[in-house]
Amino acid sequence: MSEETTPQKAALYAEKQKIYPQKIAGRFRTLKWKIMGWIFAFYFLAPWIRWDRGEGQPDQAILASLELRRLYLFNIEIWPQEIYYLTGLLVLAAVGLFLATAMAGRVWCGFTCWQTVWTDFYVWIEEKIEGDRNKRMRLDQGPWTGEKVVKKTVKHILWIFVSALTGMGFLFFFNDAPTTFMEIVTAQGSLETYGFAALFAGTTYLFAGITREDICIYMCPWPRFQGAMFDEHSLLVTYEAWRGEPRGKAKQKVDKSQGDCVDCNLCVNVCPTGIDIRDGDNFKCIGCALCVDACNSVMTKLGRPLELVTYDSSSNQMARERGLPAKKRLIRRRTIGYGSFLAAILLLMAFGLSTRSELEINVQRDRAPLFVPLSTGDIQNGYTFKLLNMINTPQSFTMSIANMPAATMTVIGVADTPVKDVQLTVAPDQVATYRIFVRAPRDSLSGKFQDIVFRLQPEENGAPVDYTTQFAGPDK
Ligand code: SF4
Numbered sequence: 001m002s003e004e005t006t007p008q009k010a011a012l013y014a015e016k017q018k019i020y021p022q023k024i025a026g027r028f029r030t031l032k033w034k035i036m037g038w039i040f041a042f043y044f045l046a047p048w049i050r051w052d053r054g055e056g057q058p059d060q061a062i063l064a065s066l067e068l069r070r071l072y073l074f075n076i077e078i079w080p081q082e083i084y085y086l087t088g089l090l091v092l093a094a095v096g097l098f099l100a101t102a103m104a105g106r107v108w109c110g111f112t113c114w115q116t117v118w119t120d121f122y123v124w125i126e127e128k129i130e131g132d133r134n135k136r137m138r139l140d141q142g143p144w145t146g147e148k149v150v151k152k153t154v155k156h157i158l159w160i161f162v163s164a165l166t167g168m169g170f171l172f173f174f175n176d177a178p179t180t181f182m183e184i185v186t187a188q189g190s191l192e193t194y195g196f197a198a199l200f201a202g203t204t205y206l207f208a209g210i211t212r213e214d215i216c217i218y219m220c221p222w223p224r225f226q227g228a229m230f231d232e233h234s235l236l237v238t239y240e241a242w243r244g245e246p247r248g249k250a251k252q253k254v255d256k257s258q259g260d261c262v263d264c265n266l267c268v269n270v271c272p273t274g275i276d277i278r279d280g281d282n283f284k285c286i287g288c289a290l291c292v293d294a295c296n297s298v299m300t301k302l303g304r305p306l307e308l309v310t311y312d313s314s315s316n317q318m319a320r321e322r323g324l325p326a327k328k329r330l331i332r333r334r335t336i337g338y339g340s341f342l343a344a345i346l347l348l349m350a351f352g353l354s355t356r357s358e359l360e361i362n363v364q365r366d367r368a369p370l371f372v373p374l375s376t377g378d379i380q381n382g383y384t385f386k387l388l389n390m391i392n393t394p395q396s397f398t399m400s401i402a403n404m405p406a407a408t409m410t411v412i413g414v415a416d417t418p419v420k421d422v423q424l425t426v427a428p429d430q431v432a433t434y435r436i437f438v439r440a441p442r443d444s445l446s447g448k449f450q451d452i453v454f455r456l457q458p459e460e461n462g463a464p465v466d467y468t469t470q471f472a473g474p475d476k
Pocket residue numbers: 237267270271272273274275276277284285286287288289290291292
């Protein structure tokens with residue numbers, strides 16, 4: 001077949017265009033730098049804060065120790081059995097995100113999401129090495145010269161350095177920070193330590209340096225359903241088309257037939273996801289408001305009213321279009337609902353933490369066999385007792401059976417002959433496990449199953465703690 005008659009194959013997907021965000025100054029850019037500073041300060045410094053918990057205890061204020069299976073948050077210590085507190089934290093984070101979105105749109109994505117923050121920092125490094133937008137574009141399009149090789153190499157070395165710090169920083173939340181740091185820098189770390197540090201560093205380098213906005217656009221599920229939290233009063237980044245259109249030229253004299261937009265494209269050039277906010281709502285918009293800063297800088301130079309691209313609600317825009325006064329409505333039914341739910345979870349968790357017991361009892365009754373008839377005529381049941389001492393001093397108890405006066409018990413390793421009560425001790429911050437056998441005369445039993453109440457009387461005159469389970473026997 002000749003070349004003229006060969007049908008052209010159309011590409012299935014458009015080729016990806018690299019985005020070169022332009023540097024811009026303004027109030028939202030300043031706010032983003034400040035938030036980045038706070039997040040970096042927390043991420044890199046928080047694991048180094050020390051907190052005295054007493055002898056033999058980790059002294060790191062914030063530590064999620066997989067080895068000790070404990071989450072330490074200053075003087076709060078969450079045990080694996082208290083996983084519901086972590087669930088509470090996750091629910092708090094989710095509802096907090098819903099509330100923030102209902103009030104201020106994609107404020108999380110644009111200002112605080114760690115993908116945005118790290119990408120912002122990597123773009124800043126790129127800018128410092130390769131120059132602003134036009135220089136970067138020229139450098140990429142130009143041939144591989146010595147200067148280009150040096151600039152690209154330095155940039156990637158700096159990116160790798162920040163990625164390595166980030167990878168290490170992540171490990172410090174799970175291991176003692178000074179110890180792990182020394183292990184890593186003196187090449188004394190385990191293979192797991194280096195493996196996980198490399199994994200987190202590699203992910204940071206890939207996500208923040210290479211894939212950048214693609215993570216927000218293609219991988220993150222949040223843009224897909226965040227729209228459900230918006231209403232006409234949610235603050236969103238929008239273009240006031242009624243004021244901006246029809247677009248004209250900056251030098252053109254402003255008359256009634258021309259809008260304020262001078263089609264300079266600065267709002268597009270600064271956008272980290274490369275979209276044109278003038279085209280209307282777009283799920284790719286991360287709400288960073290840099291286009292607001294960009295357009296305001298243009299409007300300032302032209303002496304025209306600011307906020308042509310604005311961070312405001314659609315109801316306010318409609319009001320302004322009609323010449324009516326605009327007002328922010330942050331408190332409304334939807335935000336009150338999210339806010340109340342948030343407050344209820346917070347109160348519930350605060351109440352739970354302030355009234356949490358220092359001792360947790362977990363008892364498992366033997367199921368096979370349910371009971372053992374003894375040659376003495378007694379019926380015996382076996383139990384596995386777990387006592388969790390959640391404080392840093394030992395706890396001792398006298399344990400007895402509160403509701404079966406004829407019953408006696410043996411405790412393996414503690415009381416080998418039947419007794420009415422027994423001394424149990426649990427070491428600080430430990431779980432003590434006891435095997436207990438309770439025996440009771442057959443004719444003292446009231447049925448096939450009856451309640452049995454184990455009473456633990458603290459040695460230091462605290463209130464007794466009861467644990468009720470069942471005692472099994474034969475049919476009457
Ligand atoms: S359109 Fe504006 S707010 Fe949205 S991502 Fe781009 S610069 Fe940020």
